[in-house]
Amino acid sequence: MQNKLFYNFLFLLLLKHRIKHISIFIISTLIVFILSSVVLLSNALQEEINTTLDSQADFVIQKMRAGKSVNTPLSWSDEFREIEGISQAQPRVYGQYFFKPNAEHFTIVGIDFFDEQKSKNLQKLITNLDMKKFLEKPNMLIGHGVKALLDKYYFFDYYVFKTPHQKKRKVNIYQIFPKESSLLSNDMIIMDIDLAREILGISEEQSTDIALYNPNELEAENIYVKLVLKHADIRVIQKSDIAKAYKRLFNYKGGLFLILYMIVLLTFMMILYQRYSMVQSSDKKEIGILRALGWSIKDVIILKVTESFMVAFGAFLLGFILAFFFVFVLDAPLLSNIFYGYANLPMDISLHRSIDFSLVSLLFLFYILPFMTAVLIPSWKASVIDPLEAMR
Amino acid sequence: MSKIFATLFSVLALAFGLTCISLLTVNKSTALQSFAQLSTLPGLALSVRYFEPRNRFYADENERFFIDMRPISTMDFIYAK
Amino acid sequence: MIFFSNSVIVFIFIEALLLLLLSIAFINVVGILKSWDFSATSTKQYLLEKRSYLVLLIIFFTLGFKIILLPYFIYMIDELNVLVPGAMCAAGVINSNIYGVYLLSLKVRILFLVGLWIILNHYDLQAKDYPFFKKKLWLFILIFFLIIAESILDIFYLINIVTDTPVSCCSAIYGVSGISNPIPFDLHVSELLGLFYLLYGLTLISALYRYALLSLFSNMAFLYSAYYSVVYFFGTYVYELPTHLCPFCMLQAEYFYSGYFIWGTLFLGTFFGISAALLQYITGKEIKKMYRYSLAFNSAFILFCSSYVLLYYIRNGVFL
Numbered sequence: 097m098q099n100k101l102f103y104n105f106l107f108l109l110l111l112k113h114r115i116k117h118i119s120i121f122i123i124s125t126l127i128v129f130i131l132s133s134v135v136l137l138s139n140a141l142q143e144e145i146n147t148t149l150d151s152q153a154d155f156v157i158q159k160m161r162a163g164k165s166v167n168t169p170l171s172w173s174d175e176f177r178e179i180e181g182i183s184q185a186q187p188r189v190y191g192q193y194f195f196k197p198n199a200e201h202f203t204i205v206g207i208d209f210f211d212e213q214k215s216k217n218l219q220k221l222i223t224n225l226d227m228k229k230f231l232e233k234p235n236m237l238i239g240h241g242v243k244a245l246l247d248k249y250y251f252f253d254y255y256v257f258k259t260p261h262q263k264k265r266k267v268n269i270y271q272i273f274p275k276e277s278s279l280l281s282n283d284m285i286i287m288d289i290d291l292a293r294e295i296l297g298i299s300e301e302q303s304t305d306i307a308l309y310n311p312n313e314l315e316a317e318n319i320y321v322k323l324v325l326k327h328a329d330i331r332v333i334q335k336s337d338i339a340k341a342y343k344r345l346f347n348y349k350g351g352l353f354l355i356l357y358m359i360v361l362l363t364f365m366m367i368l369y370q371r372y373s374m375v376q377s378s379d380k381k382e383i384g385i386l387r388a389l390g391w392s393i394k395d396v397i398i399l400k401v402t403e404s405f406m407v408a409f410g411a412f413l414l415g416f417i418l419a420f421f422f423v424f425v426l427d428a429p430l431l432s433n434i435f436y437g438y439a440n441l442p443m444d445i446s447l448h449r450s451i452d453f454s455l456v457s458l459l460f461l462f463y464i465l466p467f468m469t470a471v472l473i474p475s476w477k478a479s480v481i482d483p484l485e486a487m488r
Numbered sequence: 489m490s491k492i493f494a495t496l497f498s499v500l501a502l503a504f505g506l507t508c509i510s511l512l513t514v515n516k517s518t519a520l521q522s523f524a525q526l527s528t529l530p531g532l533a534l535s536v537r538y539f540e541p542r543n544r545f546y547a548d549e550n551e552r553f554f555i556d557m558r559p560i561s562t563m564d565f566i567y568a569k
Numbered sequence: 570m571i572f573f574s575n576s577v578i579v580f581i582f583i584e585a586l587l588l589l590l591l592s593i594a595f596i597n598v599v600g601i602l603k604s605w606d607f608s609a610t611s612t613k614q615y616l617l618e619k620r621s622y623l624v625l626l627i628i629f630f631t632l633g634f635k636i637i638l639l640p641y642f643i644y645m646i647d648e649l650n651v652l653v654p655g656a657m658c659a660a661g662v663i664n665s666n667i668y669g670v671y672l673l674s675l676k677v678r679i680l681f682l683v684g685l686w687i688i689l690n691h692y693d694l695q696a697k698d699y700p701f702f703k704k705k706l707w708l709f710i711l712i713f714f715l716i717i718a719e720s721i722l723d724i725f726y727l728i729n730i731v732t733d734t735p736v737s738c739c740s741a742i743y744g745v746s747g748i749s750n751p752i753p754f755d756l757h758v759s760e761l762l763g764l765f766y767l768l769y770g771l772t773l774i775s776a777l778y779r780y781a782l783l784s785l786f787s788n789m790a791f792l793y794s795a796y797y798s799v800v801y802f803f804g805t806y807v808y809e810l811p812t813h814l815c816p817f818c819m820l821q822a823e824y825f826y827s828g829y830f831i832w833g834t835l836f837l838g839t840f841f842g843i844s845a846a847l848l849q850y851i852t853g854k855e856i857k858k859m860y861r862y863s864l865a866f867n868s869a870f871i872l873f874c875s876s877y878v879l880l881y882y883i884r885n886g887v888f889l
Contacts, residue, residue, distance in 0.1 A: 107493035135575070145532060148524035190529060205527050214526060221522040241533065276519035282533035286526065307528055336654070338530045343651045344573075345532075351573030358582055393622050394694075401626075413500040420507045443533065449510060454576060454644060456508075461641065462579045465634060469586050472630060473593075476623040 106402060117407050120371060124408060127364060128415025128463055129422070131357060133431055135455060136423045138350040141435055143450040144279060145342055149335065153186070153307030154316065155323060156333040165331065167302040172327075176308055179322055181315040187303030189289050191296040193257065197249055200441055202242055203284045206292025222271055234291055235270040239281035241441030243272050260297035267291065278445040349435060354462075361462070365470040372404065372474035375481070383478060384486030393479050400475035401468070408467040416459065424449050571652065571730050576645040581727070583638065587631045588720055594627040595713050598706050607699060621702075628709055629690065632683045635716075639680050640829060647820055655735030659817035660743070665736040668726035675719050677836070682712050685844050688859075692852060704851060739815035743800055752797055765791075765798040769871055772842055776864040779855060781846040788842030788863065795835050799874065803831075806877040811889045831873060838866030 110117060157176065158165040173185040189206035209215050209231060219225055222237070236255075238246070246255055246269070257265045273281040287295075298304065310319055316334065323332045386396055422428060427446050436443045571577055601617050601624065646663060650656040653665055663669035686708050693701040743751065752761055768791040775784035800816050807819045807827060819828030845859035882888060 103494075110493065138575075144520060148521055148530075151521055151524035151528065152530055153528050186528075188528065190527075203529075203531075203533075205529065207526065217522050217526045221519060221526060239533065273523060274519045277523035278533065279520060280527065280529070280531075280533055281523050284527065284529075284533065336651075339651055340654075341530075347573045347575065347652075350575050351578055354575055354578045358578070361582075393619070397622060397626055410497065410500060413504045417500070417503050417507055441533070451508065451512065454648065457641060457644075458576060458579050461583055461637075465583055466586060468630065469590055472590070472627060473623065476626055480619040480622060 102399075106399065106406065109399075109403060110406060116371070120368065121407055121411050123364065123367070124411030124463075124467065125415045125418070127360065128412050128459070129418045131463065132416050132419035132459055133422050133428060134350065134353050134434075135459060136419055136451070137428050137431060137435060137447070138346050139452070139455050140423065140447045140450050141279070142342065142346045143452075144448055146339075148280065149339055149342075152335050152338055154310040154335050155308040155319070157306040157308060157323065158331040158333070159305075159327075160329045160331050165305070167298055168305055170301050170303055173303070173306045175326065176306065176323065179319060181310050181312060181319050182308050183311050184309040186307045186309070187305075188307055189292050189296065189298055189304050191292075191298070191304060193285070193295065195245065198245060200245060201283065204292050204296055205284055205286050206289035206296075207286055208289045221273065221277070225271070230270055231288070234265070234267045234287070236267045236285050236287040236291075237271050237273060238269055238286075239273050239284045240275055240278050240444060241282035242285055243269070244444075245441060257295045259295055265291070265295055267295075275445065278443060282443050282445075283441045353434075361466050365466050368467065368470035369474060372471050373477065375478050379478065380481055380486040383481050384483040387483035388487065396479040397475055400479055401471065404471040404475065405468065408464055412460070412463060423447065571649065571727060571732065574645075574649060574652070576641075576648055577727060580638075580642065580645055581723070583634070584720055584723060587634060587638075588716065590627050590631050591713055591716060594624050594631070595710070597624045598709060598713075602703065602706055602710075605703065607702070624706075625690065629687070632686060632712070635683050636680060639676055640833075642676065643817075643820060647817065649730065652732050653730065653736055654732070655738055657738040657818070658815060658821060660739035660815050661736045662730065663817070664742055665731050666726065666729040668722055668729060672719070672722045672726045675715065675722060679712060679715050679719060680836075681840055681843075682708065682715070684840055685847060686712060688844060688848060689851065692848075692854075692856075701852060739818060740813065743814040743816070752801060758802055761794065761798055762802055765794045766871075768794050769867065772838075772867055773864065776842065776860040776867075779845075779857065779860050781849045781855070784842050784860065784863070785846035788839045788867075791842075791867070792835065792839040795839075795870070799831060799835075803874040803877060805889050806881050807831075809881065809889075827873075831870065834866045834870035834873065838863055838868075838870050841866060 157168065157172065159168040159172070160166070168187070170187055173187045176182060177185040191204055193202045193204045194200075195202055207214050207218075209218070209227065215227060218237075219227075246252075252269075254266055254268045257267060259265055267287060273284070273286075292298075293300065296304075308319075308323075310316060316336075320332060320334060324330065383396055386399075387393075391399075422431075424447055432443075597620050601621055604613060605617060606614055643659060647659040649662050650658055653662050656662050656665065663673055686705060689701055689705045689708065693699055693705055752758070756764070768787060771783065771787040772791050774780070775787050796816070800814055804815060804819060805811050805813060807824055808815075816832075817828070818824065819831065820826060821828075841859045841863035845856060845863060848859065849855055878888070
């Protein structure tokens, strides 16, 4: 059965019944398109952010008071450096800066540029950066979102920060971070650590929190216990918690969508069932002729199922390609707001193309299987029509 | 007739294959990674207001550690008696 | 939070759909079995034959998808390890509650029966007078009840996956605890390995000379010994770490998904070996193809596993 003639006949049938199939094809394409766009977008963001997990600190220590994290004394970092297995303890200074004119928040991060590792990273990020010139005056590096906002208020070269002590601090804009890093750097301002302390109001003996590094992953749980027992008002965050949080964020948004989409699919199945259950008299005659020509019921069933599979598969391919174009070429306008939000600085990033096996299998299973499930019984119903009765 | 469909399907399949290839052969930029190394902060720059803390990825997972285990100090106290 | 995971949602949705289809088939099967008489020429028999087409179509379709769904299930479990504290791979997630292990073993058994059904169906359709028609419908009823049990276990398992208390990771579950030997019959690894290759030889002989009974028992024993050999010996070469004992970690991307190949070929090889004997019992005919497939897949499995050891030896000059 499965030869060239069979397919020739199948395509002829498809063409003949194009009016019947075209509406199903369009709806299917739309369904696949929306489903794939959301899944591709969420997956692309997740993949991208997961690549940064290796750069995160193994432990982050925060001091807690009254349920809020407060500034950590620098003496803690010396204390933790003593713990065996910890290679590096780095006090970090960062915080929110409220931009009054637009009621938006920037994130100011203070970096110790005399740290060799940090300056190396910076050189990698921004090519031909002159460190000497950068450190001469109060300078800062800003993200794209910050730049766009400051431009709006005519701060092209500098911005005047207000410290908590009512002092004014003019900081020059040195350079902008590359757009590829926008997912993290969009609302960030990076400056020298002492300058950041002054603007954020963190004293010399304190830091926002402490990042600890532990080269051996197997020791993580032991070190965790040691850290927790050190102080009563301590909060220890492990790297795995960050991975979990990322997973949860995207699972939550994607999952909510999928749960709602299940209803769409069930409705779609009902429509399919209805559509393919309608056997017109011309169809009946067609099947009757086929049966009279010596086709068995099994052959007719195969023909009918393949016919609907072709429609489903064609729609799947077309929908997926459209979604790909929409997400990675057009950068998913409108839809991306579900994931980026629109409360703070507008985000403008171009997504990196990424895909994995689970994604394609998920799309395939979630669409093709319901489709085929819905058409099985109608195909059978059409195939077992009594040939004598049909020809009459 | 099957030729038209065959070409149509092969065009679709080709486009699908090309998208897959283009998806697989992408070289990941290191800008995001180097930035993460620089700032070492995990929070995404998604739109956040003051009521959504920027470092909301820091959840306190302290509690889960001591669910089945008594704090050591309590046990010490009992044995000291 | 497990239920927000995309793959879990898709998995449950698909399981529910397939169960719905299978229930429709089941109702029809009961009707057919009640009054099936192939030699009769009544209208009722004619209608039943029509309905049998639907039943076979649905069963073939759903069972086919069941085969795809097992690797997908394992993949899903593997993916969940990020959300379960303490779990490094699927082993921790599977063992995070008591249902996991039973569920997985039930799934593998169902897959085995499904394979058997599909082959039986193939040979039944080839013959003109459907000689095994009733047998395969009874087999379907067995599969159907097992699938219902599986669906209930699925729900219980997924509901009870803990996300707040730490579970033990694979090295804690499969590792040598020091008190007792985890390998059955208190075998040493070298003894186990000897047994493993010996049993392979036995399956080889049974496949070459087509001894049905020998094939049945040797493949069962081979499956048993192969599982322990992979976990306690070959796995360590896959991971290149003598203390890493885990049947699941090799399914991850770090090891190039080689686990899917290892467990897949083992399953297929022993499946064809065992089903060759079972089918000979059911159909009364000797099916040469089965033995050939069994031979091919078992050999592929053993070559693939052994090549890990050999390559390691060639590269490093020592065994682990």
